[in-house]
């Protein structure tokens with residue numbers, strides 16, 4: 001019997017499990033500019049790479065009980081001092097929970113319930129974050145290096161971005177002279 005080599009999931013960007021069932025997507029500023037307060041983004045700025053998402057699963061994605069394993073990389077970009085963030089979403093299936101955990105860099109995880117109440121957790125290497133099924137979640141990079149987090153969630157969860165567009169997270173996150181500021185909209 002041959003012993004198999006393990007998948008080095010945290011090295012996904014290095015291509016270690018490339019060619020297997022890995023999905024990859026990226027967002028440029030032009031894809032997410034509406035999230036930011038600034039309306040003065042140059043055409044050149046719009047091509048800034050903001051974040052990358054790898055996700056991986058085996059077997060049938062429509063099968064209840066199956067899981068995605070994911071890696072998100074949020075680059076250290078500031079739009080007039082506002083920190084880089086993911087779009088943020090609820091899961092379409094509000095029963096589907098998720099774990100995030102910090103790998104590299106420094107961030108915040110914003111959690112918002114369906115009434116629009118928000119809390120925030122510090123994300124750092126080794127931190128573990130349980131995201132209940134009925135909470136919208138958004139990652140924010142508050143550091144100077146890429147923020148990398150691992151994630152695990154059901155393949156049947158789905159992404160509900162619309163609910164967050166209709167009821168945005170109530171705070172914007174800025175870094176001003178090295179200090180993090182949460183500013184109410």
Ligand code: PAN
Pocket residue numbers: 053070072086087088089098137138139151153157159
């Ligand atoms: C993550 C997120 C990823 C990107 O894999 O999808 O961090 O964030 P947005 O999807 O909000 O752009 C996750 O939470 N999956 O469920």
Ligand code: ZN
Pocket residue numbers: 089090091098137153
């Ligand atoms: Zn999610």
